Amino acid sequence: MIVLSGTIGAGKSSMATILSEHLGTKAFYEQVDDNPVLPLFYADPKKYAFLLQIYFLNKRFESIKQAMVDDNNVLDRSIYEDSLFFHMNADMGRATPQEVKVYDELLANMMQELPYAAAKKAPDLLVHIDISYDTMIRRIEKRGRDYEQPEQDPTLVEYYHNLLGRYDGWYDDYDYSPKMKIDGDKYDFVENPDDLKLVLKQIDDELAKYRII
């Protein structure tokens, strides 16, 4: 299983489609447009942070179990990043210490089940798409989900800065599997075929290095 990571608008869903087609495997997407809790969370984060987290945890676990059935399926975001989101929200006062404790214990418990529920526990390769704040905002605007727009909710500027800041340390500390970074500012793998070729070559080389393909 290949897992994509990166902040909001990094290009994970786009890359999940591209990479799974390239490898002839399946993509497993994050539940976003059909997620009933996400708009509620953006409207009232304090009330809905915990519920949203349980929603994502449940859906993510389901996707991991399905994705791990066959080799080289591609997962749009890791379960570890959900925890990053929640801890950041908790530090912003949007979840109680009790909710954090329940979430952390539930996550640990569910992770212990993975070896039984699926062939193995960790991804084969983490592909992290790294983007700057400016690119993040441009992509969020380009995609146009109402509730993510800083124009509508100026508090999102600080939220997005915090999130990006946490991602740097998160990637450096990540050690569950081999990992690689893609420069999402430099390579427009969505609209530029030459950039796409270069990015796919970087991923193929890394997969070959670890004998994943």
Ligand SMILES: Nc1ncnc2c1ncn2[C@@H]1O[C@H](COP(=O)(O)OP(=O)(O)OP(=O)(O)O)[C@@H](O)[C@H]1O
């Ligand atoms: N490398 C890229 N070059 C140009 N446009 C891109 C690139 N990556 C993504 N985009 C565009 O940016 C927007 C966000 O991309 P996408 O939905 O794939 O991000 P994501 O990481 O899955 O976001 P989220 O975590 O919020 O679901 C889309 O409109 C997509 O077409």
Ligand SMILES: Nc1nc(=O)c2ncn([C@H]3C[C@H](O)[C@@H](CO)O3)c2[nH]1
């Ligand atoms: N609070 C919170 N916790 C998560 O685990 C999480 N995972 C994703 N998201 C939000 C970010 C994008 O708006 C949108 C799509 O990634 O969903 C999350 N929000």
